[in-house]
Amino acid sequence: MLLVGSLVFWAAAGANCGWTKTRVPTKITDAVTGLEGVQWQSKFVPGVDFLGAAGVGAAALASVSFLFRKTKAIHPSKP
Amino acid sequence: MKTKLTILTLLTAAGVVLAAPQTFDFKDPKGVNNAGFKLDAPLEAINGNASGVSGTVTFDPADPGATKGKIVVATSSLMLPNPMQRQHMLSDKWLDAAKNPEISFEAKEFKNVQTTGDTTTADVTGTFTVKGVSKDITVPVKLTYLKDKLGDRLPNQKGDLLVIRANFMIKRSDFNINPGQFNDKVAEDIEIQLSIAGASPK
Numbered sequence: 001m002l003l004v005g006s007l008v009f010w011a012a013a014g015a016n017c018g019w020t021k022t023r024v025p026t027k028i029t030d031a032v033t034g035l036e037g038v039q040w041q042s043k044f045v046p047g048v049d050f051l052g053a054a055g056v057g058a059a060a061l062a063s064v065s066f067l068f069r070k071t072k073a074i075h076p077s078k079p
Numbered sequence: 080m081k082t083k084l085t086i087l088t089l090l091t092a093a094g095v096v097l098a099a100p101q102t103f104d105f106k107d108p109k110g111v112n113n114a115g116f117k118l119d120a121p122l123e124a125i126n127g128n129a130s131g132v133s134g135t136v137t138f139d140p141a142d143p144g145a146t147k148g149k150i151v152v153a154t155s156s157l158m159l160p161n162p163m164q165r166q167h168m169l170s171d172k173w174l175d176a177a178k179n180p181e182i183s184f185e186a187k188e189f190k191n192v193q194t195t196g197d198t199t200t201a202d203v204t205g206t207f208t209v210k211g212v213s214k215d216i217t218v219p220v221k222l223t224y225l226k227d228k229l230g231d232r233l234p235n236q237k238g239d240l241l242v243i244r245a246n247f248m249i250k251r252s253d254f255n256i257n258p259g260q261f262n263d264k265v266a267e268d269i270e271i272q273l274s275i276a277g278a279s280p281k
Contacts, residue, residue: 018124021160025128030111032232033225033242033276037111038128040158047161 007053020047099141103241103277112275118266131156143199144192149185209254238280247271
């Protein structure tokens with residue numbers, strides 16, 4: 001579930017194949033000089049490291065789940 | 080005769096004043112001035128930008144080839160989209176921003192100067208300093224002189240603008256930035272794109 005959820009979130013955020021970004025550049029143009037500047041805006045864009053962390057987290061949860069497996073109830077044998 | 084001489088002297092003086100070089104301040108209150116940098120290594124591309132631009136340039140519209148000045152970029156203003164990458168870049172292992180707070184270029188000599196209207200192109204030789212290492216490099220630049228345009232950009236101010244654009248490449252090994260290391264992830268060639276405007280108020 002964690003892995004699938006992370007994949008969906010990563011894909012919905014633009015499927016960024018680089019590192020996770022916490023700010024993105026936005027171009028601004030000065031009308032008088034014609035210069036193009038850059039303004040940085042805070043935005044979380046998950047990258048491949050985010051997917052990796054989600055994979056590790058999912059694997060860890062799966063491993064832990066084996067430790068807490070439900071033991072089969074022992075039914076008394078019918079006479 | 081005396082009157083003619085006085086008029087001639089006054090006209091000459093006025094001519095000298097009119098032809099005087101202007102000083103342009105590149106601290107931009109609008110925050111548009113910036114220096115972009117791009118490294119394209121086989122495994123990783125790094126695209127960033129610096130906005131902490133300052134410095135002054137002395138420019139004479141009648142003699143663009145005599146332009147002199149120094150442009151400074153605050154090392155701490157270098158930005159990358161990934162915060163950890165930025166932290167590494169500014170750390171003592173790479174640019175050591177704490178000890179080297181400025182990246183600068185000081186123009187010394189203009190060659191191949193060509194002026195068409197308000198636009199001048201030239202090859203500028205100057206001293207480029209990064210991480211405390213200075214090296215003379217030659218950079219192609221384009222200067223655009225915008226007379227009386229300061230008021231259009233900054234209301235209530237009168238004066239001229241000087242726009243400087245330059246694209247050039249440096250090698251990080253020339254400036255002792257981890258020479259020969261991590262070349263697969265951090266390219267040896269650093270492409271720099273300077274887009275700045277300076278103001279000369281009247």
